[in-house]
Amino acid sequence: MTLKGVLFGLVSVAAAGISQASAQTVKIGWINSYSGFLAQAGDQMEKGLNLYIKLHTKDLPPGVKVEFVRRDDTAAPEVGKRVAQELITRERVQLLMGIVASPVAAAVAPLTAEAKVPLVITNAGGVAITRISPYVVRFSFTQWHTALPIGAWSVKQGWKRGFSAVADFIPGHDAEGAFVKGFTDAGGQMLGTVRFPPATADYAPFVQRIKDAKPDVAFVWVPAGPAATAILKAIKDLGVREAGINVVSTHDLLPDEELPNIGAFGAGILTAGNYSTMGVRPANQAFLKAWDEEYKGKAIPNFTSVAAWDAASAVFDLIKKTNGKFTGDEAMKYFATVKLDSPRGPIAIDPATRDIIQDIYIRRSEMKDGKLINTDIDTMKAVKDPWKELNPPK
Template identity: 40%
Template sequence: MSLRSLMLGTAMATAAILPLADGAAAKAYKVGLVVSLSGPTASLGQQIERGAKLYQSLHKNGLGDDTVELIVRDDTGPAPDVAKRLAQELVVRDKVDVLAGIIFTPNANAIAPIATQAKVPFVIMNAASWATTKASPYIVRVSQTLPQITVPLAQWAAKQPDIKSVYTLVSDYAPGIEAEEAFASGLKEAGKTVTASVRVPVQSPDFVPFLQKVKDAKPDALYVFLPGGTQSTALMKAYQSLGLKEAGVRLIGSGEVAVEDELPNMGDAALGVVTGFHYSTSHDSKLNADFVKAWQAAYGADSVPTFMGVGGYDGMAAIHGAIKALKGKFTGEAAVEAMRHWSAESPRGPIAIDPDTRDIVQNIYIRRVEKVDGALRNVEFETFAAVKDPGKAAK
C-alpha cells in the first residue's frame, strides 16, 4: 500500500470515529420536578413548572451538546407520603441526576433522606421553613426562608408611627408558625410586641370567624402569612366584606398575601396592602422586563409570573450552572459544591447561595399594592439589600 493511500485511509477512519467520540461525550441529564399540580394549590405548582420550562426553552443551547430533561410529577398538595414515593420513583426508576421543586415544607422534609441516601442534589424552589436545608447536605434552596422575608417587614412596620398594635394570622403548619415567630421577633427588636395571634387551617380555611375576632380586637395592623394562591383572594374578600380597612386595621403580610396572579381577582380590596418579599412582577429592571415578556410570549398575555415562577426559573439556572462548571464530571457532591458558590443576576435582582447554609442571599423589598395603568401592581418602595436567612443566624 502506498504512503498516500495509507494516509488517506487513516484520515477517513479518523473522520468516521470523531463524530462518535463527540456523541459519547455529550451527556443527558434528568431533573425530577415534584410540584403540586392538582387541588387548591395547583396554580402554585404550575408556576414553578412554567418557570423551569421557560428557562429550559430560553437556554436550550447553553450546555453545548449536553441536554437536560425535566420529568414532572404531581405531589397533589401538602402530602409528605406522596412526595416521598414520587421522589423514590424518580431516583430508582427514572435515575434522575437532580431532584427539584416542592411547594410545601413537610414534602421537602420527607424527600430529604432520599436525597441524602442516593447522593442526589435536591434544589428547593419554594418550601420556606428555615431549617429545611439542615435536613440533608444535598439540599440547595433558591427561593426564600420565612424569617428572611418576614423580619425586614417587621422592622419596617415597627418604624411606622401609626402601627402601635399588631395582630398576626398565619397558616397552622411549620412555615406559618415560623413566620409568626419571626415577625414577633422583628417587632421585639424594635421595642414593640404582637398583641394577639391566631392560626388557621392549611387547606380551605373559612377566614370570616378569624377576621371577626381581629376586628373586635381593634389592632392597628394585621400581619398575615398564607401559602398563597386562591387562599389569598379568599382572605382579601373576607377582609373587605367585614370592613376591617374601614375599621382602621391595616393589612400587611408576606408577599404570598398579594401574589400577582391573584391580584385581578382581589380587586380594589387589595389597594394599600403592604408586603415584604423577594420578587414582584413589577420589579424595575431590564432583566425582569425581558423575563415577563418571554413569559407572556410562552404562556399568554394575561399570564404573569409570580415568586413561584421565578423560583422555578432560577432553580433551573442553578442546575445549568452546576452542569457547566463541572464539565462532564457531574456527581451529587460536586454539583452541590458548585451550587454553594453559585451567583447570578435574576429577574428578582442579584442572588447568590450562602456557602455556609446552602440558602439564598437576596434583596427583600417592601411593596405596596397600587393601581398602575389601570391594573393592580406590587410597587416596591424600600429595599433591604443582600439579606441572609436570619433564622439560621439566630440559632
C-alpha cells in the first residue's frame, strides 16, 4: 500500500471514531398496560406516543437518536415494579415514561428516587404519586383536577343531595374524596357512597344502591374504556335518570373513543375533563388532522392519547436542548420549566409539585348528527391539583 493510501485509511478511521463519539442514543423505558383490564387505555396512550415519535424524530439534533425500550406492566403493581427495575439496571435507560394505572406508578416511584432516573407519567392520576419521589413529573391529571370541580358545580345546579359509586382502587378513592370535598364544601349533603371491584362485569347491584338512595345527583367513576359503557348501560336499564337522579363524573366516564359504543343512552351527562376532540383550538385541530392521517378513522384519541403526546413533546424538547446528554437532576430541572400549547389548551408543570397545571372543562354529552359528543359548556382556567393545595407537605 502506498503512503498516500495508508494516510487516507488512517484519516477515515479517525473520522469514523469522531462520528461514533458524537453520536448519542437516548434510551427511554416505556411502561404500558399492553394486557390486563387497562389494555384499551394503554392502546390509546401508545397511539399518542407513536404518533409524536413518527412526526418529530426528524427534529432531533444531528447524530442523536431515541430508543424506546417497551415493557408490559399487565396493570399489575408487582409486574410494573419488576420491569421498571430491569429497565433501570439492565437497559440503563435515562428516563422512564408511561404507566396507565396509579398502583403501578406508586410501586415504580420509589425506584426512581434510588436511581435518580426520572419518571414521566402519561396517565396514572393517583394524587400522592409525585410525593413518593422527587424524580416524578406528571403530564396527565389527578382525579382532584376533575372530580372536585364537578362536585362544586353540581351544587350550583341546585342538586343538594349526593351519592357516589366508584371503582375500589387508588384513582377511584381519589375521585370519591375529591367529589365529596367539592360537593360538601359548596353546601351539598352526601347520602352515601359505594365502592366496587375495578374489573367487575356486573354493575347492577351498585347502581341499584344509587337508585335506592334517591339522591339529586350521583357521582359515578370507572376506569375509562369498556367499563364506561357497561356502567352506563346499567344506569339506563335500572332507570336511574328516569327516577330524577342526575349523573355526573370525570372524563373517564365518557372518553371520546368510547362514545360510539355508548350512544344515545349516554346523552345528557355532565362531566369534568381536560380534553375533548370537540375542543376548538388550533393545536387540537392540527393534532386531530395528524391523528386521522395516521389512524385513518380506526381510532379516536382521548385524554390519555393527548397526555402521551404532550409528554413526548416535553421529552423531545429536553433532548434537543441538551443534545441528548443530561442527568436525572438536569431533566427534572428542565421539566419544572415546561409550558406547552397542547391540544387540550395551555399546560405547564408546577415547579413546586411537579404536577400539571391545565384548563378543566365542564362538558355536556349530547347527540349531534347521530353521534354522541362532549360539548364544553364551562371552563376553569389554569387549574393546579387542588389536593396538594389543600394538603401541603408537613
